[in-house]
Amino acid sequence: VTTGHDAPVATATSTGGGAAPVAVGELVAAARDGSVRAIARLLTTVENGGAPAGAVAAELTGLPRPAEIIGITGAPGAGKSTLTGALLHRLRSGSDGRAARTVAVLAVDPSSPFSGGALLGDRVRMAEHVTDPGVFIRSMSSRGSLGGLSAGTPAAVDLMSALGFDVVIIETVGVGQSEVDVMHLADTVAVVLAPGMGDGIQAAKAGIMEIADLLVVNKADHEGTKAAVRELKGMVALGRSGVAEAGSWRIPVLATVASDGMGVDELVAALGEHRQHLVSSGELARRQARRAGAAVESVVLERVRRALAGPAGRRELAAAADSVVAGRIDHHRAAQGVIDWLRSPPAAD
Ligand SMILES: Nc1nc2c(ncn2[C@@H]2O[C@H](COP(=O)(O)OP(=O)(O)OP(=O)(O)O)[C@@H](O)[C@H]2O)c(=O)[nH]1
Numbered sequence: 001v002t003t004g005h006d007a008p009v010a011t012a013t014s015t016g017g018g019a020a021p022v023a024v025g026e027l028v029a030a031a032r033d034g035s036v037r038a039i040a041r042l043l044t045t046v047e048n049g050g051a052p053a054g055a056v057a058a059e060l061t062g063l064p065r066p067a068e069i070i071g072i073t074g075a076p077g078a079g080k081s082t083l084t085g086a087l088l089h090r091l092r093s094g095s096d097g098r099a100a101r102t103v104a105v106l107a108v109d110p111s112s113p114f115s116g117g118a119l120l121g122d123r124v125r126m127a128e129h130v131t132d133p134g135v136f137i138r139s140m141s142s143r144g145s146l147g148g149l150s151a152g153t154p155a156a157v158d159l160m161s162a163l164g165f166d167v168v169i170i171e172t173v174g175v176g177q178s179e180v181d182v183m184h185l186a187d188t189v190a191v192v193l194a195p196g197m198g199d200g201i202q203a204a205k206a207g208i209m210e211i212a213d214l215l216v217v218n219k220a221d222h223e224g225t226k227a228a229v230r231e232l233k234g235m236v237a238l239g240r241s242g243v244a245e246a247g248s249w250r251i252p253v254l255a256t257v258a259s260d261g262m263g264v265d266e267l268v269a270a271l272g273e274h275r276q277h278l279v280s281s282g283e284l285a286r287r288q289a290r291r292a293g294a295a296v297e298s299v300v301l302e303r304v305r306r307a308l309a310g311p312a313g314r315r316e317l318a319a320a321a322d323s324v325v326a327g328r329i330d331h332h333r334a335a336q337g338v339i340d341w342l343r344s345p346p347a348a349d
């Protein structure tokens, strides 16, 4: 079945005309010195993908990446953005006996291939930090314009780490596989729920319990908090949240009121404990490898999609489809032919 659907794809495939390496080097230097404009330009470049994004990645090779990467996900409306704002505030003012840390926040929306819109409210909520040079906040989409996890998302996380931010917070909106994909980029994942009927069950169904390192019942000023905490502790005790392979880590269940900061110190402490666990158990290295693997995979898939969406790629697919319809070859052999073509495409048209 052909859909006759013309993908809305930019035809420029970014061969040639890539950003000059010197300019990229200067941008990276300026960004590491704290220039917000340079950081924003680099982020846009890696989000857009293609050869310029490759040039940025090359420039970042070998730089230390000390950032703690924290994922915040959970039920819609549970207070993820408010909690991110509260966490930001605490990390910036220094807490837990530590100095103030620099923080990058990437608010990632898997439901839309475009940024903006739904996340505007989040920007407003974090408005107190807009003039703070130690904070960088950006919303972005996690889905590439050609489908799948955008190569820009892993690249953005890596960029923030390589630019020297102490903490990178990834907040996702929405529920589902793409959210899980995004959270696989984090070292520590906090799943945020609000008290209410069967929240834990819903989260379990959505597959986000399995990725939780910390469980947070936010809106603890609402009724049902104790019941929700009890339900979640029960699920943890029964091993429902499935991080048993991570060894001795016992998932804490915390209660917060993000809107007034209650419980945020405890959250910061729990994040620190998980960090120590990651280091001492060797799990940190495994998660770093998982993140690097996701970055590589996303570029591979993006390049395949780009190649197939271009005029030559569409012709190649159409020819393969004709052969299958005519009964000359089966679709597996046709696919192999397309893969061979991808490995050595004739000069682009
Ligand atoms: N009472 C109370 N309200 C809260 C608390 N935390 C957040 N809120 C409110 O709950 C609403 C939703 O908060 P958000 O932070 O936007 O929630 P979110 O999870 O980011 O929402 P989405 O991104 O749309 O999924 C807002 O009106 C907040 O002010 C809390 O601890 N207690």
Ligand SMILES: [Mg+2]
Pocket (backbone or CB within 6 Å): 080, 081, 082, 122, 173
């Ligand atoms: Mg939000």
